[in-house]
Amino acid sequence: MSATFTELRAAGIPITRSCALLGRPRATHYRHARGPVQGPRPARAVPENGQALSGAERAAVLALINIPAYADLAIGQIWARELDEARYWCSVSSMYRIKVVGDSAQTPRPVPAGPALRDLRAEPVAGRKTLNFAMGMAGNMGGDAATMGGMGSGEDTMMAFTINGQEFNPERTDTPVTAGTVEEWTLINSSPMDHPIHLHVWPMQIIDDGYRDVSEPRWQDVVNVPARGQVKVLIAFEDFPGRTVYHCHILDHEDQGMMGTVEAR
Ligand SMILES: [Cu+2]
Known part of the structure; x- marks a missing residue:
């Protein structure tokens, strides 16, 4: 099939038409054309549309994640608490990404000792x-x-x-x-x-x-x-x-x- 497809393309038949003639889904054609993808996909390139957080903004979010009051909270909780206080810093998924990339290695407080076990x-x-x-x-x-x-x-x-x-x-x-x-x-x-x-x-x-x-x-x-x-x-x-x-x-x-x-x- 690939040989026929190549011949059709060489004869100037468009991809859509060539696929239709051979009963080959176009998705399959493009997938094969791209070659196999080994390992994780490369990171998505963020478009320069002016919406990305600046370095200073990312640093501010990272500092926020690391304040002592939030030491024991998950990112989702931090994000929601800030929203409760009418502060929107970034999307919750951006906050996760900033935490993962950033040096956010604050150790959670130790679990407090419970009451003595009953005997x-x-x-x-x-x-x-x-x-x-x-x-x-x-x-x-x-x-x-x-x-x-x-x-x-x-x-x-x-x-x-x-x-x-x-x-x-x-x-x-x-x-x-x-x-x-x-x-x-x-x-x-x-x-x-x-x-x-x-x-x-x-x-x-x-x-x-x-x-x-x-x-x-x-x-x-x-x-x-x-x-x-x-x-x-x-x-x-x-x-x-x-x-x-x-x-x-x-x-x-x-x-x-x-x-x-x-x-x-
Ligand atoms: Cu048993």
């Missing part, structure tokens, strides 16, 4: 629960290590992931607790794999995982229970009464049953 060990424990996270063959859900021996060896076998011997059932409430109280849960992993356990709504304070220093309160949303290990946590079931779930955060395990329900009321 549930100072509070009464209203209940104790044990959750046993286990893996085994479906139909043999004791979670005993011996059941692991057949993993993958049979056509009809299927791994089961259980908590206290049961796979997830949304109709069942596994763990009722009293709203507003603190409970101590012992998370036991009797399987040969770690299970990162996530409880929705209420964070967990780790009080004993067997190896880390917990003299300072240690709070987590997800608590890893190591293979053959156990972790003790304290949970304050407050702020939100109702029903939710806890589950292994390895999605395969969760999908195959390692999830349970808790209801605070």
Whole structure:
């Protein structure tokens, strides 16, 4: 096609007509004529139309971005605050460009220290629960290590992931607790794999995982229970009464049953 096209052009046929004759989109023609573009496009040339910011104006915008009062603000916020004060310096995208090009390396203020973490060990424990996270063959859900021996060896076998011997059932409430109280849960992993356990709504304070220093309160949303290990946590079931779930955060395990329900009321 290119040869024919070249011949048509050589014969003085205009580009539009040559493309129409060959059924070749003109966009394709121009794209091919330009050759491949490797890497990022070159910067757009700003037309000399008198609208570009002068060097002094750009410097003023950069100085504005760097005033202490704006140290923690995003460019969009700075731009909007200035507009609120009836000051228009440039477009918001120009302000971004000036920040990127300019030497705007002001360090944000350090995040202030929050209040001391609460320590549930100072509070009464209203209940104790044990959750046993286990893996085994479906139909043999004791979670005993011996059941692991057949993993993958049979056509009809299927791994089961259980908590206290049961796979997830949304109709069942596994763990009722009293709203507003603190409970101590012992998370036991009797399987040969770690299970990162996530409880929705209420964070967990780790009080004993067997190896880390917990003299300072240690709070987590997800608590890893190591293979053959156990972790003790304290949970304050407050702020939100109702029903939710806890589950292994390895999605395969969760999908195959390692999830349970808790209801605070
Ligand atoms: Cu798991």
